[in-house]
Amino acid sequence: MIRIIRGYMIDITGIILIALALFMFTFSSSIKDTFVIPPSLLNLNTIFLSILIEALPFVLIGVLIAGVIQIFVTEEHIQRWIPKNKVMAVIMSCIVGALFPACECGIVPIVRRLVVKGVPIHAAMGFMLTGPLINPIVIASTYMAFGNDFKIAGLRMGLGFLVAIMVAFAVSWIFKGNQFKPSIISTHNHSKNQSLSKRFWSMLTHSIDEFFDMGKYLVMGAFLAAFVQTYMPAKSLLEAGNGPASSLFVMMGLAYVLSLCSEADAFIGASFSSIFPVSSILGFLIFGPMMDLKNTLMMLSVFRFKFVMVLLALVVSMVFITLMLMQSFL
16 A cells, blocks of 8 residues: 555656646746747647646546446446447447547546446447547537537537447447457456445545556657647648648648647637638548547557557548548538
């Protein structure tokens, strides 16, 4: 127990020291006067901190929910809730995800715990893809971002749900088993006979474990996203999007690189509406919450490399094909 507490203290102390260093680096005028800091490095630091500040609250919510699932949700509960029929399991998971307010980085630890508890991988992917994309908060922000017009919000919800179902079905055909990395140990819940206070403490302990396990990959993903945004300007991407297919690829690539929170990405997407067609804007709004740079890295910490790469390819291809086919109707 003492060793665990010491480990947490070392992790927390390290995070605090890094945060203080970044704060001083960003805001201290004396440091700026002493060292000649390139503007690009300052921009990198600003983008990195903004991504972290935006994502951390959702990760905290996600790990708390993951802790609740680990301690209070049993395998028997999962077996009762998830239909045995594969088709019904995928549809139900997508519906539940659509009603569940979660960000794309906060949902990874939740999905991890659900799979550990026995949720089939295809149902877990349906939940993971719809949760950050078409939950009520995201739809409301999309509605407001596009001038209180429900067209884009409705298309995002309908087409996103369709893509999620197709990807989840494809996963069910291609993969069997939980697809965890060998280092991920499926822990079972043995706390059913404990008192409520002990179970609550166990929930907090699991949440802390999950936070530090996921947090380091979030930090790495945020840094990579900030680095790419700083040294590969969006202008160079925008110049490449001069046709329907290329503009769609550009906007999907931009969504992946920017790694925006799904609750706020609609306002960025709306700023491109005068440059790109509706299909490309929808590509930005649908693809980003499903897969981006930081949540790809977080998934790689949990699932096998092959599984994550195939999932990424499935999402890219399904979003692209669906929007290209729907282009004449938009």
